[in-house]
Amino acid sequence: MEVIIKSDKLEAGKLGAKIIARLIRDKAKAVLGLATGSTPLALYKELVRMHREESLSFKNVTTFNLDEYVGLDPSHPCSFYSEMHKNLFSQLDLAKGASHLPDGMAQDLPASCAAYEAAIKVAGGIDLQLLGIGHDGHLAFNEPGSSLASRTRLKTLSQKTIKANSRFFGSEDKVPRHVVTMGLGTIMEARQCVLLAFGRDKAEAVRDMIEGPVSASCPGSVLQFHEKTIVLLDPEAAGKLKRKQYYLDVYAGKPAWQLWD
Ligand code: PGA
Numbered sequence: 456m457e458v459i460i461k462s463d464k465l466e467a468g469k470l471g472a473k474i475i476a477r478l479i480r481d482k483a484k485a486v487l488g489l490a491t492g493s494t495p496l497a498l499y500k501e502l503v504r505m506h507r508e509e510s511l512s513f514k515n516v517t518t519f520n521l522d523e524y525v526g527l528d529p530s531h532p533c534s535f536y537s538e539m540h541k542n543l544f545s546q547l548d549l550a551k552g553a554s555h556l557p558d559g560m561a562q563d564l565p566a567s568c569a570a571y572e573a574a575i576k577v578a579g580g581i582d583l584q585l586l587g588i589g590h591d592g593h594l595a596f597n598e599p600g601s602s603l604a605s606r607t608r609l610k611t612l613s614q615k616t617i618k619a620n621s622r623f624f625g626s627e628d629k630v631p632r633h634v635v636t637m638g639l640g641t642i643m644e645a646r647q648c649v650l651l652a653f654g655r656d657k658a659e660a661v662r663d664m665i666e667g668p669v670s671a672s673c674p675g676s677v678l679q680f681h682e683k684t685i686v687l688l689d690p691e692a693a694g695k696l697k698r699k700q701y702y703l704d705v706y707a708g709k710p711a712w713q714l715w716d
Contacts, residue, residue, distance in 0.1 A: 456665055456686055457684070457686065458688065458696070458698075459688070459702070460689070460699065462689070462690070464497050464653040464689050465497050467497070467688065468495070468498035468651070468687075469497070469498075470715065471495075471498040471501075471649055471651055472502050472505060473715040475487065475498075475502060475649075476502070478582055478583050479513065480511070482582060484516075484517070485515070485516050485517075485582050486516070486519070486580065487519075487583055487584075488519050488581040488585060488637075488645055489519070489543070489585055490586055491520065491522070491539060494653060496542060498585070498651065503543070503546045503547065506548065513548050514548045515550075517553050518549065518553065518554045519556075519574070519575055519578070519581060519637075520554075520555065521584075521586070521637050522557060522595045522596045522634050523535045523556050524559050524631040524633070524634050525564070525609065525633035525635060526559060526631055526633070527559055527631055533624055536556050557635035557636070558635070559634070568609070569607075571607045571635075572607050572641065580644060580645070582645070582646050583648070584648045585649050586648055586649065587650065588652050588660050588661065589616055590615055590656060592660045592663055592674055592675050592676070593613070593674050593675070594639060594650075594675050595636045595642065596610050597639050598616065598674070600671055601638070602640075602671065603639050603640070603674075604638070605638030605639050605640055605641075606640050606641050607638055607641055608636070609634075610634050611633055612630070612633070612634060617632070639674055648678060648683070650685070650686045651686075652688055652692040653688070653689045654692055655691040655692070655694060657691075657692045658692055658693070658694045659695060660673070661688060662696055666697055666698065
């Protein structure tokens with residue numbers, strides 16, 4: 456894992472956007488894996504700015520989101536479909552039908568999950584998967600205890616995640632208990648992962664993910680087995696890392712050809 460600690464989440468989001476922009480400019484038909492929540496918002500804002508001001512075009516890009524709530528209509532303001540539409544899709548030139556989210560309203564969820572996996576394969580696989588991490592170490596909605604080889608499927612949210620996400624719904628009892636999420640095995644097949652984490656309350660999960668043992672108890676730790684993962688942090692989220700100074704030294708000493716500017 457490559458750990459980069461930026462001065463704040465805006466700077467980290469800008470760097471994440473540069474990494475994505477490089478991919479889109481280099482590869483004719485890039486496939487992006489996208490995430491929801493508060494963490495990627497600065498990065499999405501920067502992508503929109505690059506689209507408007509630097510003619511970064513998404514017209515040949517395909518996207519697959521990590522997860523969606525079960526039983527929440529896409530038109531519900533808290534659905535991940537609504538969130539993605541508001542924060543990103545409506546502001547870019549993506550082709551019609553190029554953006555995919557798991558279907559939380561499917562009658563036959565196992566069949567719908569299998570179809571989602573198949574659609575990723577047909578698109579050529581995910582080139583770059585954007586990720587956040589939960590306070591309990593979850594990746595997408597793969598809660599602690601998830602199989603490290605899991606595929607897209609139905610999951611039950613942990614109490615910690617229900618509490619964290621109640622800020623979007625107004626109260627805990629309004630948060631759906633079930634979700635459809637890409638599995639850890641699905642995420643591990645992405646050619647590159649970029650994970651962002653900000654704030655003091657993520658510091659423990661970040662430490663366990665990067666420096667703890669690989670364990671289903673911290674699903675994010677599976678990324679230690681991923682060949683090409685970049686973790687973008689602010690100083691608060693990096694606050695509990697034992698090798699913090701080493702990560703700072705590595706980034707400061709990078710040769711120009713390894714940078715994204
Ligand atoms: P957040 O969620 O970005 O809202 O903190 C991250 C996650 O749960 O993976």
